[in-house]
Structures are given as structure tokens and as C-alpha cells.
Amino acid sequence: MTAPIQTLTEKEKETLRLLVDGHDAKSxxxxxxxxxxTINERLRDARRxxxxxxxxxxxxxxxxIEHRPPEKIADKPLGEAPAAAGVRDGAPHAGKRRSVRLLGLVAGAILMSLALALLAFSSATGTGGPPAAAPPAAPTESAAADAARAWLALVEKGDWKASWEATGQSFKALNTVEAWANAGRQVQGPLGAARSRVLIGDEYVPAPPEGYRMVKFRTDYTNRAGVIETLSLVREGDTxxxxxxxxx
Structure with missing residues (x-):
């Protein structure tokens, strides 16, 4: 039983410990x-x-496995989660980084994104030392990745109506064109124009009712580099x- 637990990240373990101590997602x-x-993403990854x-x-x-005695829920402050996401996991100066999350839900309140852990490797070579490892090849773009890239292009142009129309029924059920436009401007405006966009993830997630595709890009914008864009897509008809x- 320890083998699956060893695959958990420290953040996932932290969330599971709070859950067994009596907390719910909001607290x-x-x-x-x-x-x-973000809490629900961690729990879903831990279950998987x-x-x-x-x-x-x-x-x-x-x-x-850990044999940890339960903590008392009374020692933990309870309440609603912050309305706007602006806190980076574990960051002592979280206010310096802005993270805005927009999501649509598939039927049954299936959450449409997963956390991606990016590891930065650096290496230095000296005389006679081993050569630096070649960077991993970018994944081949699927039809879902092509659709995600085209959708982001609409967002960059500020074509909120067209980008809203290109979303699935579950997204439209939760967001009007106006609400989507307001949220999109708050995210897109400060970033500026996209200078490059590289596909870093494209995978099928077997969630009910019929699963979905999760596509990730690393994008450099004029005002911020290394932005991670995670899109969840479902197939409706042939699209x-x-x-x-x-x-x-």
C-alpha cells in the first residue's frame, strides 16, 4: 500500500491530512x-x-501509513475560500503573483483541470565533463490541442463572443457572454500579446460521462513569460x- 502513497506530492499529502482531520474543501x-x-484538483489527483x-x-x-494522530478541527479557521485566486502555493510573498482561474464544469460537476508539476533542471559542463542532456521533444498536437490553440487565438484578439461560442454546453450554462468577456479581459489585459506558445501536455482524462482532453501550453507574453495555460476540452459531435x- 505504500507504493501508491510514495507517488503523492507533498501538497497532495497536505490536503489529505486536512481532509482526514475533518476539513471540507472550503475550510x-x-x-x-x-x-x-485547487483543493479539488489535489484530491482528484490523489484518488487517481x-x-x-x-x-x-x-x-x-x-x-x-503515517500513523499521525488526528488534529482538532477547532484549531483550524473555517470559512469560504478567497473569492479571487491570487495566492501561489507555498509562496511567502503570494501577492506578487497573480493567478486568475476560470473554469467550466462538465456534467456531474467534474472539474476540468489538473495540476501540472514543472521541474526546472540546470546543468553546467566543464572540460571533460558529460554533455548536457537534450531537452524533451514536444508532444504531437492532437485535434483537441489544435482546437485549444485556435480558441486561445480568439481570446488574444479579444473576440469574446466567438470564443464563448466555441466553448462547450457546460461552460455556456455557467457563463454568459458578458461574464466571460469581463473575466477574460481581467486575465488577458495585463499579460499583453503572446510572443510564443509551446505545447507541453496533451492527455485524455477518463472522467465520466465520456472523459475529456486536457491540453497545456507554456506561453511567453509581452508582460510575463512562462505562463501555464491549461485547457479542458470535451467532444461535442465532431468538434x-x-x-x-x-x-x-
Whole structure:
């Protein structure tokens, strides 16, 4: 049972510990200074890695391995998660980084994004030393990735109506054109124009009812480099449509 648990990240373990201590998603978000969406992402990833059907089962397994005594819920402040996402995980100066999250939900309130851990490797070579490793090849773009890239191009042009029309039914059910335009301007405006966009992830997520495709780009904007854009897409008829997007 320890093998799956060893695959958990420290952030996922942290979230599971709070869950088994009696917290719900909202109080965990308040405790950690995150959004409820981020908390649910961590729980979903932990369930997948541990091959269990519920977050509480994953939390109990972790507690059984670690033999940690339960903390008292009374010691934890409870409440709603912050309305606007602006806190970076574990950052002592989180206010310096702005993270705005926009999401649409698939039927059954399936969350449409996963957290991506990016590891930065640096190497130096000297005389006679080993050569630096070649960078990994970029994944081949699928039809879903093409649709995601085309959708982001509409967003960059400020064509809010066309980009809204290119979203899935679950997104439209939660967002009017006006609401989407207002949220989109708040994110897109400060970034400026996109200078480059590289595909860094494209995978199928087997979630009900029919699964979805998660596509990730690393984009350099005029005012900020290294922005991670995560889009979730579902297939409606013969077309891939965006149902969720996060910009970090």
C-alpha cells in the first residue's frame, strides 16, 4: 500500500491530512490560502494515484501509513475560500503573483483541470565533463490541442463572443457572454500579446460521462513569460470544445 502513497506530492499529502482531520474543501482552501478549485484538483489527483473511489478513503490510507494522530478541527479557521485566486502555493510573498482561474464544469460537476508539476533542471559542463542532456521533444498536437490553440487565438484578439461560442454546453450554462468577456479581459489585459506558445501536455482524462482532453501550453507574453495555460476540452459531435481554462 505504500507504493501508491510514495507517488503523492507533498501538497497532495497536505490536503489529505486536512481532509482526514475533518476539513471540507472550503475550510482547506481557507487554511492553505488557495482556491476550492485547487483543493479539488489535489484530491482528484490523489484518488487517481491511490486507485480509490473517494478522497476520504485516500486520506484514511495515508493516515494509516503515517500513523499521525488526528488534529482538532477547532484549531483550524473555517470559512469560504478567497473569492479571487491570487495566492501561489507555498509562496511567502503570494501577492506578487497573480493567478486568475476560470473554469467550466462538465456534467456531474467534474472539474476540468489538473495540476501540472514543472521541474526546472540546470546543468553546467566543464572540460571533460558529460554533455548536457537534450531537452524533451514536444508532444504531437492532437485535434483537441489544435482546437485549444485556435480558441486561445480568439481570446488574444479579444473576440469574446466567438470564443464563448466555441466553448462547450457546460461552460455556456455557467457563463454568459458578458461574464466571460469581463473575466477574460481581467486575465488577458495585463499579460499583453503572446510572443510564443509551446505545447507541453496533451492527455485524455477518463472522467465520466465520456472523459475529456486536457491540453497545456507554456506561453511567453509581452508582460510575463512562462505562463501555464491549461485547457479542458470535451467532444461535442465532431468538434472539440473548451469547457475549462486556468491561467497560472
Amino acid at each position: 482547506m482552501a481557507r487554511q492553505l490560502g488557495l482556491s476550492v478549485h 494515484k491511490m486507485a480509490v473511489s473517494s478522497s476520504r478513503e485516500a486520506a484514511r490510507k495515508l493516515r494509516a 472539440w470544445r473548451v469547457v475549462g481554462v486556468t491561467v497560472d
